[in-house]
Amino acid sequence: MKAFDLADMYRTPVIIFADGMLGQMMEPVEFPDHTNPKRLPAKDWVITGAKGRPGRVIRSLILDPVLEEEHNWKLMRKYERIQKKEPKYETYLLEDAKIAVVAFGTAARIAKGAVNRVREDGLKVGLFRPITLWPFPGVILAELGKRIKLFFVFEMNMGQMVEDVRIALGRDGDIHFYGRPGGIVPTPLEISRIISSQYLQKRL
Amino acid sequence: MKKVFSRPRSLKKVPFHYCPGCGHSIVHRLVAEVIDEMGLREIAIGVPPAGCAVLAYFYLDIDMGESPHGRGTALATGLKRVLPDRLVFTYQGDGDIAAIGTAESIHTANRGESITALFINNACYGMTGGQMAPTTLLGQHTTTSPGGRTGARDGYPIRLSEMLALTDGSAYIERTAVNSPANIRKTKKAIAKAFRVQLDELGFSLVEILSPCPTNWRMSSYEACQWIESEIVKYYPLGVIKDVTKRGKGC
Numbered sequence: 001m002k003a004f005d006l007a008d009m010y011r012t013p014v015i016i017f018a019d020g021m022l023g024q025m026m027e028p029v030e031f032p033d034h035t036n037p038k039r040l041p042a043k044d045w046v047i048t049g050a051k052g053r054p055g056r057v058i059r060s061l062i063l064d065p066v067l068e069e070e071h072n073w074k075l076m077r078k079y080e081r082i083q084k085k086e087p088k089y090e091t092y093l094l095e096d097a098k099i100a101v102v103a104f105g106t107a108a109r110i111a112k113g114a115v116n117r118v119r120e121d122g123l124k125v126g127l128f129r130p131i132t133l134w135p136f137p138g139v140i141l142a143e144l145g146k147r148i149k150l151f152f153v154f155e156m157n158m159g160q161m162v163e164d165v166r167i168a169l170g171r172d173g174d175i176h177f178y179g180r181p182g183g184i185v186p187t188p189l190e191i192s193r194i195i196s197s198q199y200l201q202k203r204l
Numbered sequence: 205m206k207k208v209f210s211r212p213r214s215l216k217k218v219p220f221h222y223c224p225g226c227g228h229s230i231v232h233r234l235v236a237e238v239i240d241e242m243g244l245r246e247i248a249i250g251v252p253p254a255g256c257a258v259l260a261y262f263y264l265d266i267d268m269g270e271s272p273h274g275r276g277t278a279l280a281t282g283l284k285r286v287l288p289d290r291l292v293f294t295y296q297g298d299g300d301i302a303a304i305g306t307a308e309s310i311h312t313a314n315r316g317e318s319i320t321a322l323f324i325n326n327a328c329y330g331m332t333g334g335q336m337a338p339t340t341l342l343g344q345h346t347t348t349s350p351g352g353r354t355g356a357r358d359g360y361p362i363r364l365s366e367m368l369a370l371t372d373g374s375a376y377i378e379r380t381a382v383n384s385p386a387n388i389r390k391t392k393k394a395i396a397k398a399f400r401v402q403l404d405e406l407g408f409s410l411v412e413i414l415s416p417c418p419t420n421w422r423m424s425s426y427e428a429c430q431w432i433e434s435e436i437v438k439y440y441p442l443g444v445i446k447d448v449t450k451r452g453k454g455c
Contacts, residue, residue: 047249047268047283048267048287049246049249049266049267049287050265052246055261055265058268058270059268059270061270
């Protein structure tokens, strides 16, 4: 529902990342209470038949280079607005963390289990989970970079988000990447072992 | 003095950008005339094609929405289902409806969506420079079949209208041409009939219009009109291909 509202407010496609796990697994889910949709902008652009007005056109083709560039600047300003207002993320046990695991989607669920495991061993590890991958919550990550030394990026691909993390952190914080290309889904235990070995190797 | 001829209300006062001898200008005018005569301007929603006629919205003063290449009938399906009391039509070339959009065309017809497709067949990809299309005739020279199309190498010209007529969802399908005054009048009648079939919710309707493309055929306007008569019509015969109004619904 949030995705539909965002799409409507900004007139932009909103893509929900699903994966095979989400598609195939079964577990009880909790739906949030029904909330009334936000006040959505008036739609003076819809095509419903030109009743008492000139015809309207919905199009993406702009052949005049001047108008086309103007349009692209308009889109750019919109993307900047989205980038400023819409990044969403979850933090988990990051207050005292020395390692932040960065993961999204199913990988984040696994990572959370791994964080719980290493916490039992007294290691100060937390999780940063981007809920939106674009706009990427890089500003928050950059703040974390000032006090957290190691960012352990775990993805169920060979590194599609790690570059965003690198850009966000700049020169702050080290990054350790662990990716799995699809096939075997790693368990929280496996990930916890990698986190622990990093923790000990880096003498955190 | 009695006024006997004027610009249709639904046609904007701007010059067409089409090449001399192109069929689009004629068909645009026919569409505007039919919309006016049937009083449909305020409920008509059109979907222009990928191709030269994407700019149809600069000429027709009705609501129009671009679709991605070939997806015209899919977009029209959505529009019609949300706004069932409107007249929804697509305007598509052969490269659009019979090549990249083949799947959408077949399934829209098969679902019997109450939309109308105006299928402009010029037997090549007009806008991109006259390349061979699925509808290109055997032996026809195009920029990508310079020696003429051969069935063994390039496959055979596709008769989309006949294919769609096989689906139970299609209600009215006719093939016409705009190469002579008589054929232009028949085309206008066919468009009106297709719109009527849609308004009566009988199912999917389509008018295939054989249209001259002198530029890409490397012909004069006159030769192009002649060539439709002498060559294209042999392979794509004119006439009603399916009409359920004559047999009752569901036949």
